[in-house]
Amino acid sequence: MIRLWVPDDLAAGAALEPSREQAHYLVNVMRLAPGADLALFNGRDGEWRGTLTEVSKRGCRLAVGARLRPQQAAPDLDLIVALVKRTRLETIVEKAAELGARRVRLAITERTNADHAKVARLQAIAIEAAEQTGRLDVPQVMEPQKLPALLADLGEDRRLLFCDEAGEALPAQTALAGAGGEAWAILIGPEGGFSPAERQAIRALPAATPVSLGPRILRADTAAISAMTLWQSALGDWRV
Template identity: 65%
Template sequence: MIRLYVAADLAQDVALTLDHGQSHYLTSVMRRGVGDEVLVFNGRDGEWRAQIEVAGKRGVILRPRALERPQVFGPDLDLVVALVKRGRVETIVEKAAELGARRVRLVITERTNAERTRIDRLAAIAAEAAEQTGRLDAPEIFEPVKLARLIEAWEAPRRLLFCDEAGDARPVLQALAGAEPAPWSILIGPEGGFSPSERETLRNLNYATPASLGPRILRADTAAISALTLWQAAQGDWRGLEVS
């Protein structure tokens, strides 16, 4: 069954008009027509089975018929990652969606080697990954901010898993062992690593838990995937716990 992430509210028998891209995908790529069914979700109203009511040159209109799954959310987990080159940041966003991150926050550090990115494209990549994985929401993608600004605006009780490449922190699973349930963020640095002053600042945060991703130096995308995987195994929904 095709799944589509939409922005509109969803309710039984309330017509839903798809945008041009989704209309083209359904009719021209997937060859669906009037009477066919798809699943739609928006991250708020659960997942609905909808029927194609109109499929024409002006677009596709769906009619939600039945609620298939009520809305649920994964763990309250943010991925905070230094802005890197386009291909790698796109991979990071895709895999963050697949691995259950609720938000992706981009930061600019002293050694960041990229200056800009297209948030609209990253949001589309996150939505496509959400459609494929079966999750009922899509990660929110935030505009890049400086690391210092992110720290200044930090809100308790969110914890921070600081992936420290210096090599003297405990392994992730050891660092997370026994941690109390809480909202978490995972911080991944740029390809050149954090500067000494940034590392000192992060180490002194009372809500930060430094952790090592092993003896090898990882690229940002590999580090993000590894950290998300380990956090889900230690604290997240890979343990089979229900979340809301």
């Protein structure tokens, strides 16, 4: 069944008008006709059965039926990733949605080659990935921040898995074994790595746990996927 994220409140009997882009996808790409069923979610009200009731030149209309699943929260996991090349950043956001991250925070570090990103485009990628994976929410893609301000915004209660490619650290799976804490963040550096000053500042954070992702140097997208996989298997909803 096709799944569609909508911003509207969902309740039995509600009528919705998808965006022009969504209407084009449903009617022209997927070729749905009136009477076709789909699943709707908004990240707040769970998943609901929707029915395509009307198609016109201006778009289409949906009717909300019965609730299919109650709302469930994703693990409280932030992925912090330094700005990298566009295609790799898009891959990271897509995989963060697939692997259950609740937020993607974009960091500007001393060695990043860019100070901006098309956040709206990245958010659209996150929505599409959430639709395809069956999750009931969509990870929020945050505007880029300079690394010190971003780390300060995390708060003292969120533990930080620091993927440190340049320093001595325990393997990630060893460091995560038996670790506690409900709220975590994973920190992935830029293509040129963190500067010595940044590494020192991150390691000095009380909540930081420096880890190694193995003997090979990984690209940012590979490192992000690997770290999220290890965290999910040790502390996330893969254990359920």
